[in-house]
Amino acid sequence: MGFKYNRVNSDTEEQSLTLDSDNSSDSSAEYTQQHHLPSRKGFKISLSVAKDLILISFALLGFISLVQPKSSNHASMQPDGDAIGKHHQAAPAFTSCDCGNSTAEAVQLGCKYDSLAAAWLPEHCRDDELTAEFERSGPGPGGKWTYWADGNHTQEISIEEIAKMADDTDGRFHMTGHWHVIHCIFYWRKEQRARFNGKIVEPRSYSEAHSKHCGKIFLDPGRDTIAGVALNTDAE
Structure with a gap:
């Protein structure tokens, strides 16, 4: 069946x-x-x-x-701004920011006066774009900062005149407490940008002592700030 x-x-x-x-x-x-x-x-x-x-x-x-070699993209990690660039640049081989013993020698070494640092710096120690932005961040017309030759703020002085003060170890110039606060803010930015733009921060300012100094300025900026012009910023 x-x-x-x-x-x-x-x-x-x-x-x-x-x-x-x-x-x-x-x-x-x-x-x-x-x-x-x-x-x-x-x-x-x-x-x-x-x-x-x-x-x-x-x-x-x-x-x-x-x-397979691992690639690193630091695009998510970078602050805004074209100065930093699209790629991480290697740190320069130079570690010194010394510009000699006179403004004439500084020029021969390729150094320039940097108003943010109040010092002569070689190219690898300068963030020229950041300094240019700093020079447009003041209270004057076009963001200009005002500098004086005296503590009473009666005798204005130009950046070119300030730059020459490096030849006089006793030379001093004056600016406002507000200038000092903005200087500290821009230096923290300079330290951050140096991680990506191949520059270095001069040893004088890349220190805990400078950070503590800026902290005090934030608490009490005062009316007047006095400074000299340095040629060698390797030492604090």
Whole structure:
């Protein structure tokens, strides 16, 4: 008697299915052996192969990550401004900001007077764009700062005249307490920008002592600030 899988709708049909001949049972067993078992075995083999492929893929990815050079993007980490640039620049080989013993020697060494530092600095110690911004951050027309030759703020003096004071160890000039506060803010920016623009901050200002000094200025800027002009900023 032939055997077919049919939907069981009643007890009678279920009973008739049970009373089928031994040939039907043999046929069912043979069907199961020939069709179901190979299918399960094939499924197990396919699953095993898939697992192996996944493991191999992860192993390859891990190997590639080890041998491939890692790139660093510091675009998320950089302050706004074109001066910093799109790429991290290596720190310069120079570590000294010394400009000699006179303004004439400073010029020969390629140094310039930096109004933010109140000192002569070589190119690798200057952030010229930041200094230019500082010179536009004062209270005067166009952001100009006013400098004086006296503590009473009656004799104005130009930046060019201030620059020449480096030849006179006793030379001094005066500015407001507000100038001093903004100077400190810009120096903190200079330190941050130096991480990316390849410049260095002169040792005189890149110190805990200068940070403490600026902290005191924030608490009490005062009316007047007095300063000299340095040629060698390697020492505090």
